[in-house]
Amino acid sequence: MNLLRIFDQTFTERKFVFFILFELLNNAEFEETMPLEYAKLVSDFNDKLRYGSFSELNLNTVLTQENKASFIKIFESINSNRFNLVSNDLNEVLRSKLFLNHDRKKIGRIVYEQLENKINVTTIFNAILNGLKFETFYEVSNVSPADLLGEWISVKETGQLRINYNMTDWMPLGSKIELHIEPLKDDFYKFIGYATVHNYVTKEILQISVHETNVQIKNGFFYHYHFEANELIYKKPIYEFENDTFKTAIYQYDFVFKRKNNNKE
Incomplete structure (x- = not known):
């Protein structure tokens, strides 16, 4: 490629x-x-x-x-x-x-x-x-923030946001990403990606954060800001939005997300 x-x-x-x-x-x-x-x-x-x-x-x-x-x-x-x-x-x-x-x-x-x-x-x-x-290769979907709030999950296994699990007690369970988009303040929202892991010491299954930014949602783009410094990192398109699914990118990686409460897996 x-x-x-x-x-x-x-x-x-x-x-x-x-x-x-x-x-x-x-x-x-x-x-x-x-x-x-x-x-x-x-x-x-x-x-x-x-x-x-x-x-x-x-x-x-x-x-x-x-x-x-x-x-x-x-x-x-x-x-x-x-x-x-x-x-x-x-x-x-x-x-x-x-x-x-x-x-x-x-x-x-x-x-x-x-x-x-x-x-x-x-x-x-x-x-x-x-x-x-x-400044985009895609036909963006100009959706409102309200349409994107909630919990989403990537539709296929992907190791693209996998962290280094060395020196931890965690073992990844699959490689799907769960995305939470939540209100923050003013016109900013939390954009947090989670991975599911198994703690082989405590035997617990839990979610850990593998990505976190603050975002503004406007004109068909996520504007990603550093979650602490609040400095703009990049903007990424929101495209092919169809109620329960949409596509976007995190860093340079493309994802398709499906609304979690409609995911039967």
Whole structure:
């Protein structure tokens, strides 16, 4: 899987990092109008070539609120010409100036591997443009806090929030997360994730906190604040809300939550 990071959003899909970086760096308008950003991404591209690894495209290394509009313009231009992209022709790719100082045999192997399973072009450009324009890759659900209060549970086992149980008396029972959203004060709410564990000394089964933030819920997003310092950490979308289920992310991990009192497990 490959990751695309834009601001505090993460998009995960099949191979596309090489493809996007290559097309961006072969765009004359990008090189001319954003030379500093171009130089930084060329350096990133060369590092990835050196190690033969294209697993993440982190646009945050060059993206700011001030140049966001310029990036949107560049990606819209590339997208509008996506049927005439350089990367559609393997031989044309290999002739790119980006590879002038690289071993041609090694580059040929990397290019073939990276472009062989290229993601659907429309999908990835839509994701990038949505991420740039709306700072989310998702169609958010603009729900009221009242719709989200209560107890929820993740719908599948996931070890993504598993803590280190070494030096404790606890043994995890499964890896589902129970989420409690509770009023705090003013327009803030507690957002607490719990895991179920077995205390092998006392034989008790109990819940322990594995995540805690204070959140504001507005415009289809959770705005996560540090629960003690109350400093903004990140915002994450609320999407595909359908009364008893919704999706969101905690850190970079995606979760589907189902209202607990309707869960029959």
